[in-house]
Amino acid sequence: MVKLDRINISNEGLTKFFSPIEARIMTVLWEEGERTTPDITESTGIPLSSVAGTLDRLVKAGYAKRTVDKKENRVRYLYYASESMDSTANTITRKVLDSLVDTFGKVAIENFHTYNKK
Amino acid sequence: MFSIQDEIGCYMACISGSGLLPIISASVLLALLLFGSYLGAKGPKVRIYSFTAAQLCMLISIGMVVSSMHCSRMLSIEIYTAYAIISTVLILFLPRIYYIVLIRRYGARPIAEIMEWPQAFVDSLGKMEKSPGTREVYYYDSAVPRAFASGKAIFLSMGLLEIMEKNELKAILAHEAWHLRHNTRTPLLRQLSMITFTGNRSENELEIMADIFAAELVSKNAVESARIKLG
Structure with missing residues (x-):
């Protein structure tokens, strides 16, 4: 969870502060910039079912932001690190x-x- | 002072004294036979009808038991009556206004703000009905793909809009519109389950029937691929 009251000092790297999935998503957003949901699932190799809920949590916690992009009668989220x-x-x-x-x-x-x- | 033994004694005396025992027994037996037919049936419609008929038999049996009671201050009857009234009010009337709570809770917005065709598609489905009603399509901010219907509204998450192709989205909308079309009857099934203590076993059948409607209206492939994407 993205909560600093749950720091786990025995973990490695970013997973001290984030869950492993959150850490991988944030790394993608920091390193690759603005990304769509399919981009994130592809870069992290994590299935959508796990990525979607985690993205909601990261946005709610303020670590990531998203905008709605409308294109040719389709909509999609664009994510970026706050x-x-x-x-x-x-x-x-x-x-x-x-x-x-x-x-x-x-x-x-x-x-x-x-x-x-x- | 409440005593279980006294209550049971009351039931035994009143039911056997009322002369309704053979009819109550026949009704319970018929309910059991109908439950058996529900378990053996394959088609969703037959399953729902036999299960509902079994529940109605149970309800008739309960009604006959209650009407045969002549003892005063039966605590179990009073509790059951209060439970039946409260659950009826909650289940039959709450869904009519609950969607307003959902709109606020999810911060849902009319889908026309981001896409025009879904609302027009649902409106066109409404026109096919005998008594068309207003159905609003809303979207809400969440990456988790999800769709559900409540009251007079269909809710789609942004995550769902992202991953579905137009045909798949149409199938989902048709599926949810089917639920709304039947939302005057489905709470009755839920209520029957509550007051006969038989559990609500119609949910799966209703989902299958909504999928059949969506497959007829859009395509079977669209329903199946949408189901696969929703996991």
């Missing part, structure tokens, strides 16, 4: 740091300094 990967990384990092400082205060800040010196 923010660049760096901006999203910045948002996530800030929220995690805020949470650590909120919980552990001085200890967390001392650890940041130690980490910075390394």
Whole structure:
């Protein structure tokens, strides 16, 4: 789930913050830019039945945005990432740091300094 | 003070004293035979008719049991009567207005805003009926392919509009329009199931009949490929 209160530090890469399907979809949107639903299913290799619900969740959580494209009596969604990967990384990092400082205060800040010196 | 033993004793005494026992037994037996015929039948229409007839027999049996009771303050009868009244009101009248709630909940918009032909197609289906009514087609914001009908409205998700070809979409609209065309009768089936405690086993048959209608109107291939796409 795209919720920072469910961070799983034992996972690898983006799956610490996103589910594996969400991570693959967001990577496609960050790397390839504006994409249709069939583009996303093709790039990720994930079936539509799994992609569709995940796209709804990513849009609801604000990580992705979509517009309706009308073309020759057909309609389709065009998806794009709300923010660049760096901006999203910045948002996530800030929220995690805020949470650590909120919980552990001085200890967390001392650890940041130690980490910075390394 | 409520006592199950007293209630059962009341039922035994009142039913045997009323002289209705043979008719009640015959009605229950007929219901069982009709349930058997439902299980053995293959065509969706025969299955629905035999199941509904069985439920009606059950309802008649329940009615005769209730009418033969002469004991005062029968808690089980009072509870059943309240349950029957409340469920009738909810099932028969709620769907008539529930679609308005659905429009708000899904943030649904008239489909004419993005595509013109679906509403015109549904309107043309309405004209074929004896008593045509207004049916609005709405779309809503979701990538999950889904279509459903409620009250006077057909709802299609954007995800459905994305993946379906025109013929498949027509088949889906015809299928949903069939449900709306019969939405004065299908709640009755649901209600019969509620008040006879027999479960609603007509849903699959209704889906098959809606598919048959869509196949006749559009094409069998369109119905099948739409079904495959919807998984």
